[in-house]
Amino acid sequence: MKDFSKFGLIYLANVGGTILFYPTRVVINLVATSNDDEESPTIHNSSGVLGILDGEGDDDGSEEVNPPSSASAARALEASLADPVPGSSHIAIIIQTNFQLCAYTTSQLHVSMLGLFCDVQTFRRLPNIVFYHITRDSVKGAFKLGIKAKQILRFLKMHAHPRLHSSDHPLVPTNVEDQIRLWNRERKRVQFEEIYIHQCQNAQEFQAVVAYAQDRGAFSWSDGNKLRVYVKYVGAEVVVSFARRWRSWAAQRRARESEGRMRQSAYS
Known part of the structure; x- marks a missing residue:
């Protein structure tokens, strides 16, 4: 009453x-x-x-x-x-530009579904309508559960209020839709990649390995001070094999140079 x-x-x-x-x-x-x-x-x-x-x-x-x-x-x-309230299977959603969500429903299932990507601390309820607020933390919490941004937007548009379908206004405000997509992109600002760290013995080997990794498309990053080359794990085997051949070739060259110096010293 x-x-x-x-x-x-x-x-x-x-x-x-x-x-x-x-x-x-x-x-x-x-x-x-x-x-x-x-x-x-x-x-x-x-x-x-x-x-x-x-x-x-x-x-x-x-x-x-x-x-x-x-x-x-x-x-x-x-x-x-x-029967002043709609049926349990009914839901009609209106989203405002201030990120407040109004859902005409009495279904506890629908309320729980909205709570997956809305801030549950902002939950308010009247006999036939519930209010939520969409926040950055609540949407990111949904992303951690495996829910994608396009799934959230598709759900909101699918259950939009019938009057929105017959009007010129978008089913989801443009600023709300763009913000949800931007929150999703925040998770992909850093791309993780499995790498292999190769420790070079000298500067000559470091330069040779870097050049070879870049030619093969396996180069990821390098540290000239510590003589370390970071290569993609999928191309690590090829780079390591080259480094071993280069070391063998460098050792043979040093041996020939040392032998040549010894012969020159003997003749003199």
């Missing part, structure tokens, strides 16, 4: 310790008219007396006003209040 009073549907009064409620004109207008007939009777509200126009006037143009039956009005009011 308090919820209906807050929305202006009924008026609550405390008379002698007894709480009474009275339907407002808004409710009476809703339940006392017919929705099936286009020529439904209209509400006559002059002089503070509520009446229903017959819709057809006399020959002299006058209109006959018939007061509504209080019993029928009460029954109609009870019928409309018997």
Whole structure:
């Protein structure tokens, strides 16, 4: 009752310790008219007396006003209040540009699904609507659960309020959609790659290995001070094999140079 009073549907009064409620004109207008007939009777509200126009006037143009039956009005009011909330399978989502999400639903499953990518601390609920707020942390929490940005946006667009489908406004505000995509891209600013670290023995080997790795497309990074070459793991075997051949060739060259110096010294 308090919820209906807050929305202006009924008026609550405390008379002698007894709480009474009275339907407002808004409710009476809703339940006392017919929705099936286009020529439904209209509400006559002059002089503070509520009446229903017959819709057809006399020959002299006058209109006959018939007061509504209080019993029928009460029954109609009870019928409309018997199921004031949508069915459990119904959901209609409206997203505002300030990242507030309004979902017309009574399904606990839908509420839990929204909580996967919305901030649960901002959860507010009325009889037939729930409010959430979409935040950076809540969306990133969904990403950690394996939910993708396109899945979130597809869910929001699929269950958008029917009036959004018939209007020129986007189903999801542009700034909200762009921000969700940007939050997703934040996870990919750094790309991890498995590498192999090759420790060179001297500067000559370092330069040769770097040049070879770059030619093969296996080069990742290098540290000239520590003579380390970081190569992609998929090309590590080829680079290591080259380094071994280069060391063997360098050792043979040093041996020939040393032998040549020894012969020259012997002749002298």
